[in-house]
Amino acid sequence: MSQDGFGFVLRFNRRYSMAHRLISGEAPNCRIPHGHDEVVEVELVETGNRGLDDRTNMLVEFSRIKGRWFQWIDKSVDHSFHLGSGDPLIDYFQSNEPDLATKLLVTPGDPTTEIRAACFATKLHSFLQEENPDFACRKLTIQETPTNSVSFYPAELASVVPSGDQHWWNRPDTTINDF
Numbered sequence: 001m002s003q004d005g006f007g008f009v010l011r012f013n014r015r016y017s018m019a020h021r022l023i024s025g026e027a028p029n030c031r032i033p034h035g036h037d038e039v040v041e042v043e044l045v046e047t048g049n050r051g052l053d054d055r056t057n058m059l060v061e062f063s064r065i066k067g068r069w070f071q072w073i074d075k076s077v078d079h080s081f082h083l084g085s086g087d088p089l090i091d092y093f094q095s096n097e098p099d100l101a102t103k104l105l106v107t108p109g110d111p112t113t114e115i116r117a118a119c120f121a122t123k124l125h126s127f128l129q130e131e132n133p134d135f136a137c138r139k140l141t142i143q144e145t146p147t148n149s150v151s152f153y154p155a156e157l158a159s160v161v162p163s164g165d166q167h168w169w170n171r172p173d174t175t176i177n178d179f
């Protein structure tokens with residue numbers, strides 16, 4: 001996308017079910033595990049100034065740019081349980097139901113919609129860097145309920161989550177935790 005804002009935006013939505021709980025106490029109702037059907041929307045822009053392909057009139061074939069992202073949402077995020085890294089329920093699952101540990105999505109601190117949007121945007125960035133480096137995520141929105149959503153603009157808030165590939169959001173793989 002050019003400096004003056006001219007260009008194309010590709011926008012993709014995916015729905016998934018999830019559960020979480022927040023233990024900071026700021027939202028007392030959210031201390032009990034509960035779930036939402038969420039929709040994540042991403043907006044991608046092309047950064048290489050290639051323009052449309054002469055033959056296809058496309059920026060990129062949709063399945064090529066969204067395939068891995070949707071696969072991660074469907075296989076890893078759908079029906080996952082989102083917990084903060086300090087939540088004692090993590091120990092419970094690791095000790096008593098370790099076969100479910102791959103379905104725990106672990107965030108630094110409480111798994112609020114805000115931090116999850118930042119983690120998701122960073123994960124998408126990791127996928128794009130590996131497969132489609134000429135594209136970048138301009139905006140990622142998690143619609144938590146029909147009336148509440150959080151949008152994250154990765155370019156403007158680059159350091160919300162820690163760097164380093166010991167963190168799942170920085171790895172272009174299927175993981176949602178670092179066990």
Ligand SMILES: [Zn+2]
Nearest residue numbers: 020030034036
């Ligand atoms: Zn909730």
